[in-house]
Every structure is written in C-alpha cells, then in structure tokens.
Amino acid sequence: MQKYLHGILFKNRGTVLQFEPEQVVQYTHLSSLSELPDQPESYTSLEFRLAPVGPQTALTLTLRNFPTEAIYKHLAFYWNVALEIVKKRLEPHL
Secondary structure, X not given: OEEEEOOEEEEEEOOEEEXXXXXXXXXXXXXXXXXXXXXXXXXXXXXXXXXXXXXXXXXXXXXXXXXXXXXXXXXXXXXXXXXXXXXXXXXXXX
16 A cells, blocks of 8 residues: 655555454554565564454454564554544444
8 A cells, every 4th residue: 555644655565464254354564654674574463353242342452563662652652542533433332
C-alpha cells in the first residue's frame, strides 16, 4: 500500500501469516518511513484475536518485534488510540 502522509510518500509492506475468520488475523508490517532495510528482522508482527467471553467478545492485540524504540513508541501510541476508538464505537451496541 502506498499513500501520502503530510506530503510524504510512504509504502507499507507485509505478509499475512495467519487468517481464521472470526478468530484470528496475524500479519507482518514494515513502513518505508522507518528507513529500515526490507529484511525479516525489520518487520513487526501484529496479531488480532477474537475470543468469546460470556455473551460478549474480547479483542486481543499482540505486537511482536520492534526493530527500534521509535517504532515501539509509535505503534504503542497508534494502537492504544485505535483500540479505544473501536471500543467506543462497539460498546454502545452491547
């Protein structure tokens, strides 16, 4: 995927590692903004897992392999905000 962010062209790369509908999706991610080489150790792994909890469903996000401290901080900030938005949108429908 290629896009512009604040006038800067970037490209995201990755591979789907696991996909089980209504259960789990796991993939790798590397952004050209990181300026890291396209090699396995440069990729972060993201796993989204759904699990029943009584009459509700829990979403668990697991992030693995942060090639740099900056990537760790960015992904932690981004996904904390994104998951809070998902939660706010879904909870009123419970």
